Amino acid sequence: MRDIVYPPVVLTAKTLFKVLNFKFQMTGTEHIPRSGAAVLAVNHVSYIDFVLGGFGAQPSKRLVRFMAKEAIFRNRIAGPLMRGMHHVAVDRGAGSASYREALRLLGEGEVVGVFPEATISRSFELKEFKTGTVRMAAAAGVPVIPMVLWGTQRIMTKDHPRDFSRGKTIAITVGEPITVTREDDPTEATTHLRTTMAGMLDRTIRAYPEIEQPPGSWWLPASYGGSAPTPEQAEILDQEELRRRTERG
Template sequence: MQPARRPDQPTPPSWWSIPVTSPPAPNKSRAKDNDLRRCATCAARGSQGPGNHPVTSPGGHTDWGVAWWVAVVICKPVLILVRRRDWRGVERIPARGPAVLAANHISKLDPLLVAEMVLANGRIPALLAKSSLFEEKIVGRWFRAAGHVEVDRSHGADGFGAALTALRSGALLVVYPEGTITKDPDGGLMELKTGAVRLAIESGAPLIPVAQRGAEEILPAYSRRPKLFKRPTVTIDIGPPLDLTDLRQLGPGPEAAIAGTRRLADALAQMLDQLAERHGASDQSSRCRS
């Protein structure tokens, strides 16, 4: 059963939502078409995606741009081969306007997998990325063309200002508030930085927690050797937006940022516990069937 979609929410581009072999579940984004050949035709349409469905870009426009088309054509077939997927709560992604998605960080694959989910639900994500990635010849060129936000950790204020500007122009911003891939051996949440909450408070954008699990089974944290043949289920859960009304009334400052970050940490920890329980039950069921 597909999650309810609001009347004003764009229909996801069918070519991105190619079905996988995992069975459908409640609140999951389902695929309807597997024809990747549409990509070339749709890229030529400029401001329209497949089937003439508009897709909102970071700046609030409806032009995908060449960078995202290239990424889709290259990455989507690989993702189909290396993972199953389980997306829940995707109806909580705003159809338009600014938002901050705050996700836990467990693998170098996280940005790709979260971007896939966001794209499949009618939005183009803008990622906060460290400046060293922008300095790479090929990767850096793609990051700029795709509209991502550069963060120079030696000049934190500049990165924060760029992210705030992106939100005020309508971006859907993906942030990893841990600041790096978790060093917890069990993939647990590390201490969060306050940037995601500060951005949400100062921009007025909703702050939406995102819990994920499974990417580390394809590419373990801090490893360069992917495990390509296990085909694990990558689960991404989108939580309800956090209520920051009282903190916005306090105005920008350390008190509001710290209190909001505690709320975000509590929400993510609870969601990750639920994910662990769900994965444990799924693993037990698989062992029983075998």
């Protein structure tokens, strides 16, 4: 696939990371294959997760094609960039077209990035996973590579102001490939993926610098002593957001 837009965007992002003095904790990036197709499953805590998730594939010199909501593609600035990087627009009302496009990219040997939670987690713990991630991998005959991001929520997430202050730690943890076949039960395979990523998230949170996430921090899950909403409280907030969006039409 010809990439004209993606490389300069990556260079710009890396320059910005240096300006912001991000400190990266990256483990397991060798699990992302240097060639061949794979589905990259990433947790979702921030609006910029696709940027940092893509950065996690850079040690393997891969460009990830993320599946992202269609509204981003309608933005006059972000839209041309998203299309130029060959990301996949997802219309939640008609997802079959985006699914077929993702399968086409996998068939061409690309790495396709997916957020199994579908939306940002306000609790910063894992939400329930959709089965589409493992179904796609099984249909394409490719592995699922689990990835966990941590610290990105401190920069730009729901219900909090943007914070581009310097010196934040960004943790990126990549797990071993998970094989999924057409014979596997999608629900069981999805549960296995979520359990695997929950363990990765726990280890990543515990390895994160304590000085950057003291007890009571809004970006730290309640179960870890933070003041983020519990998963139950976050679900209520999600439902309220959905109601407001529906009322707006």
